[in-house]
Amino acid sequence: MKRVLVAGLALACLAAPALAGSIDRHALVSRHDVKLTKVDPSAPLMVGNGQIGFTADITGLQTFPEAYSNIAPLLTEAQWAWHAFPNPNNYTYADGTTSIDVRGTKQPYAYMKDWNEAEARPALAYLRENPHRFSLGRVALDLRDKAGKAAKFEDLTRTEQTLDLWSGVLTSRFSYDGEAVTVRTRVHPTLDMIVVDVDSALVAQGRLKLSVKFPGVSRTLNPDPSDWTHPELHTTKVTGEGASRLDVTRQLDKTRYFAALQADRAAEFTAAGPHAFTVAPKAKSRTLGLEVAFSRQAVPKLPTVTAADLAARAHWKNYWTRGAAVDFSGSTDPRAAELERRVVLSQYLMALNGAGEVPPQEEGLFSNSWNGKFHLEMHAWHAGHFALWNRPELLERSLPWYLGHLKDAQARAASHGLKGAWWPKMTGPDGVDSPSKVSPFIMWQQPHPIWMSELVWRDRPTPATLAKYGALVSETADLLASFPHKDAAGRYVLGPPIIPVQENYDPLTTSNPTFELEYYRWGLETAQRWRERQGLKRKPEWDAVIKGLPAPATKDGLYLPTETAPDFWDVAKSKACSRHAIDPKCMNRDHPSFLMAYGLIAGRSIDRETMRRTLRAVESDWDLRQTWGWDYPMVAMTAARLGEPDKAVDWLFYEAKNNKFGVSGMTPRVHLDEHAEAFVPKTVVSGGQIVPAGEPVGPDGQGYRRAAETYFPSNGSLLAAVAMMAGGWDGSKGPAPGFPKDGKWTVRAEGFKPLP
Numbered sequence: 001m002k003r004v005l006v007a008g009l010a011l012a013c014l015a016a017p018a019l020a021g022s023i024d025r026h027a028l029v030s031r032h033d034v035k036l037t038k039v040d041p042s043a044p045l046m047v048g049n050g051q052i053g054f055t056a057d058i059t060g061l062q063t064f065p066e067a068y069s070n071i072a073p074l075l076t077e078a079q080w081a082w083h084a085f086p087n088p089n090n091y092t093y094a095d096g097t098t099s100i101d102v103r104g105t106k107q108p109y110a111y112m113k114d115w116n117e118a119e120a121r122p123a124l125a126y127l128r129e130n131p132h133r134f135s136l137g138r139v140a141l142d143l144r145d146k147a148g149k150a151a152k153f154e155d156l157t158r159t160e161q162t163l164d165l166w167s168g169v170l171t172s173r174f175s176y177d178g179e180a181v182t183v184r185t186r187v188h189p190t191l192d193m194i195v196v197d198v199d200s201a202l203v204a205q206g207r208l209k210l211s212v213k214f215p216g217v218s219r220t221l222n223p224d225p226s227d228w229t230h231p232e233l234h235t236t237k238v239t240g241e242g243a244s245r246l247d248v249t250r251q252l253d254k255t256r257y258f259a260a261l262q263a264d265r266a267a268e269f270t271a272a273g274p275h276a277f278t279v280a281p282k283a284k285s286r287t288l289g290l291e292v293a294f295s296r297q298a299v300p301k302l303p304t305v306t307a308a309d310l311a312a313r314a315h316w317k318n319y320w321t322r323g324a325a326v327d328f329s330g331s332t333d334p335r336a337a338e339l340e341r342r343v344v345l346s347q348y349l350m351a352l353n354g355a356g357e358v359p360p361q362e363e364g365l366f367s368n369s370w371n372g373k374f375h376l377e378m379h380a381w382h383a384g385h386f387a388l389w390n391r392p393e394l395l396e397r398s399l400p401w402y403l404g405h406l407k408d409a410q411a412r413a414a415s416h417g418l419k420g421a422w423w424p425k426m427t428g429p430d431g432v433d434s435p436s437k438v439s440p441f442i443m444w445q446q447p448h449p450i451w452m453s454e455l456v457w458r459d460r461p462t463p464a465t466l467a468k469y470g471a472l473v474s475e476t477a478d479l480l481a482s483f484p485h486k487d488a489a490g491r492y493v494l495g496p497p498i499i500p501v502q503e504n505y506d507p508l509t510t511s512n513p514t515f516e517l518e519y520y521r522w523g524l525e526t527a528q529r530w531r532e533r534q535g536l537k538r539k540p541e542w543d544a545v546i547k548g549l550p551a552p553a554t555k556d557g558l559y560l561p562t563e564t565a566p567d568f569w570d571v572a573k574s575k576a577c578s579r580h581a582i583d584p585k586c587m588n589r590d591h592p593s594f595l596m597a598y599g600l601i602a603g604r605s606i607d608r609e610t611m612r613r614t615l616r617a618v619e620s621d622w623d624l625r626q627t628w629g630w631d632y633p634m635v636a637m638t639a640a641r642l643g644e645p646d647k648a649v650d651w652l653f654y655e656a657k658n659n660k661f662g663v664s665g666m667t668p669r670v671h672l673d674e675h676a677e678a679f680v681p682k683t684v685v686s687g688g689q690i691v692p693a694g695e696p697v698g699p700d701g702q703g704y705r706r707a708a709e710t711y712f713p714s715n716g717s718l719l720a721a722v723a724m725m726a727g728g729w730d731g732s733k734g735p736a737p738g739f740p741k742d743g744k745w746t747v748r749a750e751g752f753k754p755l756p
Contacts, residue, residue, distance in 0.1 A: 023327045023750055026166055029320050032344040034163040034664055042069045043664045043710075045163050046366060047170050047185055049315070050355030050397065052078040052192040052294065053365025054139070058161055060172030060183035061196060061210075063140040064153040072710075073224035075135040077365040077372075078192055079356030080296055082429055083217050083255040084130040095123035096435040100497060100508075103485065107416050109440040109497075110433040124435045131428045133361070133372025134217045134225045134252070136294045137259060139194055141183070142209040142278050143176060143202070151176055163664075165348050168316035169309075176202065188291075188308045189315035195308045197264070197289035204286045212261055212292055213276040217252055223367035236275040239298075243267075246277065247299060260299035264289030264306075319351060324389040324751035326726045333744040335653055338661075343722050345665025346715035347389070353712050354382040355394040358401050358429050366666075366710045373428045377445035377501070380452065380600075381630050381716040387455035388723035390751040395452060402449050402472055405431035413479050420478025423449070441499040441507035443483070444516050444593075447523030449476045451601075451756075454526050457533075459753055466534050477527035480520045481545045492548035494520065501593030502561055512563035514552035514594035518603030521549050525604070526756075551605040552597065559594045559614045561587070572621045589626035592618045592635065599638030600720075601756065602730070612642050629658040629667045629714030633721035637755075640725050640738035648725055648738050649745075652718070659714075667714035720755075727752025 034045060036058065044055045055074050057064050062074035097108040110127070112118065118125035143151035159174040170185040181200040188195060202208035215226035216234045227233070233252075240247035246261045246269040261269065266282040267290075281288050289305035303311065326343065328336040353364025359379040363369045379398070386394040402409075402423070408431045409421030416422065423446055424431065425439040433440060453469040484492035493511050500513030524542045531538060553563040560568050568587060571577055577586035595618065597603040598611045615638060632654045639647035653659075657670040725738025726749040732738075736747035 023325045023748055025320050025325055028325060028327050028329075028340075029165045029344055032341045033165055034161075034345070036159075036161040036663065038159060039067050040663060041067065042072050042668075043662050043666045044068055044072055044074060045161065045170055045664055046349070046352055047163075047168060047187045047194075048352035048365060049187045049189050049192075050351060050353075050394065051080070051357065052076070052136075052187060052194075053352050054185070054187060054194050055366060056170055056172070056185055058156070058159045058172060059141055059174065059181075060161065060170055060185045061140045062138045063143065065138075067153045071223055071367070073135075073226065073367055074138065075224065075226070075365075075367060076137050076139070076194070076294070077133055077135055077368075078294060079358050079360070079365070080429075081134055081136055081257065081294075082131040082372075083134045083252050084132070085126075085217075085219075086253055087126065087130070089123070089126075091123040091126045093127065093432050096121075096127040096433075102416075102497060105417065110435040111440050112435050112437050114437065118435075127432070128434050128436070129221060129371045131430060132217075132221050132225065133368055134255075135215055136257065137292065138211075138213045138215065138226075139196065139290075139292050140211045140213070141181075141198070142211040142272075144207045145177060146207070165344065166316060166320060167313040169312065177207075179205075181208065184309075186309065186312040188293075188303075189311055191293055191302070191308075192295060193291050193293035193302065193308065195289075195291050195305060195312065197287065197305060197309075199287045201286050203281065203288050204284050206280065209278040209280040210288060210290045211272065211276065211278050212259075213273075214248075214250055214259070215275070221368055221371045223363070223369065225368050225372065231274045234275070241269060245302075246279075258295045258297060258299050260291075260293045260295075260302060262291045262293070262302050264304065319391075323347075323391045324723065324727065324749070324753075326722060326750075326752075327748045328746065329748070330746035331744060333649075333740075335649065336745065339649075339652065339722070342661045342665060342718060345661070346719050349665050349712065349715050350382070350385070350719065351394070354716060355386065355397055357397055359383070359398050360712065362713060363710045364712045366712075370426060370434075371428075373426055373434055375426050375439075376423055376448065377425055377442055378630075378713045378716075379445070380448045381713040381720065383716070384452055384455060385716055385719035385723055387452070387459055388720060388727065388753050388755060390459070390753060392456050392459040396456060399449070399452060399456070399469070399472075401429075403469075406472065406475060408432075409479075410475065413482070418479060418482040420480070420482060421472075421475040422446070422479050422483075423476070438499055438503050438507075441495075441497045442501075442503070443494070443498050444501050444513075444519060446476065446479055446483070447519045449473065450523045450526050453530075454756060455753070457530075458756070461533075466530065470530060470534060473527050473530045477524055477539075477542060480523050480527075481539075481542050484520070484545055484549065486548070490548070491550045492545050493550075500562055501596070502587075502590045504587055504590050505562060505565070510562050510564050512550065512553060514559050514561060515596045517549055517552050518597040518605060519601060521546055521604060522601045549605075552594070552603075554610060557610060557613050558617050559597075559610060561592075561594050569617060569621070572617075577621075577623070586623065588621055589623045591628060591631050592622055595635055595638040599634060599641055602641065608642060611638065612644075615639065615642065615644075615647075624654065624656055627656065627658060629669065629711050630717035632656070632659045633714075633717040636721045636738075637724055640721075641729060645725070645738050646740045646742070648721075649740060652721065658711075665715065666710050667712075669711040723752050724755045727754055729755040 065074045098111040099106040100109045157175045161172045163170050172183045179201050185196050218227035235251045237249045243266045244263045248259050268280045270278045293299045328340045354360045359374040361374045383395045413422035424433040425442045426434040487493045495511040497507040499507045524546050528538045553560045572588035598606040636648040636651035739745045739747050
């Protein structure tokens with residue numbers, strides 16, 4: 001708290017004279033530059049452009065991966081870089097499905113009853129792990145002592161590193177063997193190309209070269225898909241060499257990609273193994289610049305290092321200048337500076353990890369979880385904020401993925417006897433459902449394409465927008481209207497089978513989750529407005545479902561998570577399910593998603609006072625230790641819409657292990673293991689990976705385990721919440737309606753789009 005207080009006072013003093021003018025964007029961004037003097041073993045810094053991400057160690061490259069935790073590998077991943085292991089048995093989606101009885105009909109679901117089922121059905125394992133992301137290569141320093149031996153990490157001294165957010169340049173400085181080394185790293189904005197230059201007397205001495213290595217793909221895909229031990233399983237072929245450029249073609253099973261190494265002067269390219277090269281200047285020089293470009297096709301002519309540097313700087317200046325901005329200078333609330341830091345760093349990280357051509361995975365381009373596949377229910381958190389921050393073009397980079405897979409989604413709906421487009425939950429670029437215990441029954445991702453398309457429309461309300469996304473909205477709405485079924489009372493019912501956002505429910509006995517009811521209704525209402533904008537008549541079958549969906553279930557004046565859990569709050573308030581116990585039978589954990597029905601959206605059937613009482617119940621009776629990082633901003637959105645801005649800010653800063661933002665702005669993903677003994681290190685399974693656990697922490701030593709250090713839905717939801725709180729929502733009044741008016745907050749906001 002002391003650090004935040006001091007920073008808050010410094011912020012207030014720094015920019016108070018400029019309150020009357022527009023936001024000084026450069027000052028706002030630059031005061032949150034990331035500076036390190038030693039290794040942060042769980043969070044190496046990143047550079048990237050949304051399509052490619054490069055994690056760098058303290059040298060600015062990927063020289064000493066052993067200095068970092070195994071949950072923080074040094075990777076070079078691209079949104080387009082996917083691989084699949086050979087499939088000699090020709091497994092198809094059908095081999096991974098199970099027939100589920102749905103009201104008397106058998107329907108195919110990519111369902112696994114338990115994780116061990118994959119041992120008996122190898123098709124499940126294959127379909128789950130293929131395709132997967134892989135690392136394109138490792139760019140590092142080849143640093144030698146005077147005897148020619150490779151440098152060790154502990155030999156480095158005076159390490160310091162600065163990530164200049166305004167320019168996107170990572171500058172790393174250190175000393176080795178008495179000589180200073182400076183490394184600058186950045187990524188070209190439109191080419192998948194890492195750009196590096198080095199300045200040191202060691203270059204002239206021939207003791208510092210640049211190294212580029214290409215890995216295979218490991219069978220243990222998570223969190224590091226790189227395999228350095230089986231060079232015979234992949235090929236690296238030199239296809240061209242000039243005075244300053246080397247071109248190679250890479251082959252990993254059926255996956256082919258290309259790479260080009262271009263130096264800023266005549267260079268020696270020396271093979272250092274079957275898949276590795278070193279680069280050194282031919283003429284004696286203390287500097288060396290190198291571009292390492294990756295591509296799905298032969299790499300074209302590349303710009304110079306100087307031109308690439310200028311392009312990267314211009315790109316990031318444009319990013320920070322053109323989008324929305326919020327400045328808390330002048331605030332006296334001690335949390336203001338920390339919130340501003342989190343917001344600025346989250347904008348940087350999401351531009352790197354959430355703005356590519358496919359929906360991002362939960363760990364972005366930092367490392368692999370769930371084999372690098374993406375979870376479409378998270379897409380709204382990953383990318384929706386771009387439109388709210390007046391950067392809709394970044395949201396639109398991934399929306400075409402849905403258009404490209406519209407026929408696949410229609411076929412999936414038809415296989416269930418439904419109309420429209422049924423979107424999978426966990427998938428890769430192929431759009432195929434991944435077998436899972438949970439994924440096939442999660443349905444809250446279905447309205448997302450409508451929500452995201454509506455955000456684009458609100459920014460650009462043109463016939464072109466309607467034409468581009470009209471079919472996506474309409475086909476998605478047809479699924480929303482055909483998925484519910486009528487019960488004996490004539491109501492339209494969601495499920496079974498269904499698993500709500502809060503994933504700890506039996507899919508075969510659950511129906512009418514609160515948020516899904518309101519989100520489906522909202523999606524259908526919005527789709528009808530799209531038809532009206534296009535000059536079309538409303539669809540009567542959609543209106544019938546809008547009217548026939550019941551209001552969310554309540555008991556004792558509180559909203560229930562699902563209609564089929566009438567005793568939920570009674571059990572949640574019991575001693576057995578208090579926050580002092582960890583019992584898997586208790587359901588007051590995971591996402592309190594019913595709050596989204598009057599937060600992320602303004603559900604038409606929601607009663608404000610009932611929702612307010614429900615929020616109070618979450619505050620007192622939810623086990624917030626067993627909650628994910630995106631939940632806290634999500635709850636803040638509900639508090640803001642209820643007119644409780646003080647509560648909204650409190651939720652942004654709720655004290656929980658999953659709500660920490662590290663020095664780089666990355667957030668952890670911590671799990672409670674209900675079977676753990678206090679303060680006994682164990683291993684845990686997280687995101688499909690087995691990783692060593694940290695010491696348990698928390699009020700009772702109840703088995704907290706650090707499972708991963710990157711979870712980008714937390715950053716995305718923070719940006720969505722702050723955009724709402726600063727920029728407002730439909731029906732809100734006054735500037736910054738989500739922030740307290742107690743005199744402690746000075747909020748200057750520019751360029752925001754209101755939330756629907």
